[in-house]
Amino acid sequence: MIETVLSLLEVSIWSGIAAVGFAILFNIPKKAIITVFLLAFGAGFIKFILLGFHSNIILASLTAASFVGLASMPLAHRIHLPPVVFAIPAVIPMIPGYFAYETVLSIMSFIFIEVDISKKTILMQAIFSNGFTMLFILISLTIGVSLPLLLLRKSTVKKIN
Amino acid sequence: MNTSKSLEEIADLLLKIASLLMLSGANTERVNLSITRFASVLDCEVFNLTSQKTIILTITDNKTKNSFTRVQNLPPHKIDFSIISAISKASWNAISRQWNFNEISKKIEDIQKQKRYPRYIVLIAVSFSGAGFCNIFGGDYLNMLVAFISTLAGLFVLQFTHKKQFNGYISVFLASLTASMIASTGMFYNLGANPEATLATSILFLVPGVALINSFTDLLDKNVLNGMVRFVHGVMTVLSIALGLFLAMLIFQIK
Numbered sequence: 176m177i178e179t180v181l182s183l184l185e186v187s188i189w190s191g192i193a194a195v196g197f198a199i200l201f202n203i204p205k206k207a208i209i210t211v212f213l214l215a216f217g218a219g220f221i222k223f224i225l226l227g228f229h230s231n232i233i234l235a236s237l238t239a240a241s242f243v244g245l246a247s248m249p250l251a252h253r254i255h256l257p258p259v260v261f262a263i264p265a266v267i268p269m270i271p272g273y274f275a276y277e278t279v280l281s282i283m284s285f286i287f288i289e290v291d292i293s294k295k296t297i298l299m300q301a302i303f304s305n306g307f308t309m310l311f312i313l314i315s316l317t318i319g320v321s322l323p324l325l326l327l328r329k330s331t332v333k334k335i336n
Numbered sequence: 337m338n339t340s341k342s343l344e345e346i347a348d349l350l351l352k353i354a355s356l357l358m359l360s361g362a363n364t365e366r367v368n369l370s371i372t373r374f375a376s377v378l379d380c381e382v383f384n385l386t387s388q389k390t391i392i393l394t395i396t397d398n399k400t401k402n403s404f405t406r407v408q409n410l411p412p413h414k415i416d417f418s419i420i421s422a423i424s425k426a427s428w429n430a431i432s433r434q435w436n437f438n439e440i441s442k443k444i445e446d447i448q449k450q451k452r453y454p455r456y457i458v459l460i461a462v463s464f465s466g467a468g469f470c471n472i473f474g475g476d477y478l479n480m481l482v483a484f485i486s487t488l489a490g491l492f493v494l495q496f497t498h499k500k501q502f503n504g505y506i507s508v509f510l511a512s513l514t515a516s517m518i519a520s521t522g523m524f525y526n527l528g529a530n531p532e533a534t535l536a537t538s539i540l541f542l543v544p545g546v547a548l549i550n551s552f553t554d555l556l557d558k559n560v561l562n563g564m565v566r567f568v569h570g571v572m573t574v575l576s577i578a579l580g581l582f583l584a585m586l587i588f589q590i591k
Contacts, residue, residue: 185471186471186472189467189468189469189471189472190468190472191468192464192465192467192468193464193465193466193468193469193472194465195461195464195465196461196462196463196464196465196466196468196541197462197465197541197545198417199453199457199458199461199462200415200458200461200462200541201361201415201416201417201546202415202416202417202418202452202453203417203418203421204417204418204421207421219472255425256421256424256425257366257420257421257424259362259363259366259417259420260417260420260421263417263545263546263549264417266549267545267546268465268468268469268472270543270545270548270549272469272539272540272543272545273473273536273537273540275543275574276536276539276574276577276578276581279574279575279577279578280578280581280582283578283582313548313549313552314552316549316552317549317552317553317556318556320549320553321553321556325556
């Protein structure tokens, strides 16, 4: 039990570090760096707990991104920065790069390498399932990040108390 | 107070703000809202067409009803969230303190002069995120070291080719090739517990996350054209990443 929690914490901390790395690449203000780390840590924690309970990866990403979106609203008031500045780097570790890469690799071996028709069918399945998983994760990340504005029907969080 | 000349100056200022926001990776709705806010402070109304490479903007003086139109082309994009947050803060200050033209243009010039993080800090920070991704995908600490080194080399190549003004997709391809060659070396010598994780994560720093997220934000706001443009740009980048990776896997005969 304790071992599971520790490995969960380790993975979440590394998600936080990954998000901070991207935040520095995107040149965010210095005072937002700790916020990005905490948001990405929380999001990673939620996502990997849900994955541990065999939840679907799309639903897990949606829940984690919604946490980032909702938590970024009070934080934006506290550190006086627009929420996108720390919400986008915090969800970057959840970008489905792995699925994108699997999709394109399957497409390339479908075209260049495989000649056997039964193996081509397997590759076809891989292209579709990975490609659509990637699309749906991207959409759920976007919805999660913009959730407060979508729910409250406002174009800025500045006037929401 | 607004003569025709100052209307031209206002149009230039608003175009500068809009292009700064667009280049720094703001979504289209934010660009439109920001310049509408600045225009309302200067007692003008603004109508604009914002795209990835061009901005067309017409401003109308609320008192005299004179109008002025200007088109501007945009240089290549470079994501910078400090500029986005500084302009957002400036727009709220401009409204609450009723800034005049000179105060706004001075503030925008200050924002343009903001410095980025030094290059070596960016290199090290992004390499740590490469190692972090490797941990997330189940690599052990030896795999993470290889991922760190391949990300470092890949990002170095990316920055170098950007400086030499290569085509963006070519430089992503070269960076992806470099990173995956180093990761494949780790796989060739079977370093660590899970060398596949290193190969899969060594190229993740190139994935165009902001472009892909912004594309769907734009689509949600019904800015369909910009959303599609950003999505296609993201897909093209993923294709060039995959091409580099594919070449490295062919060279090392990895299945």
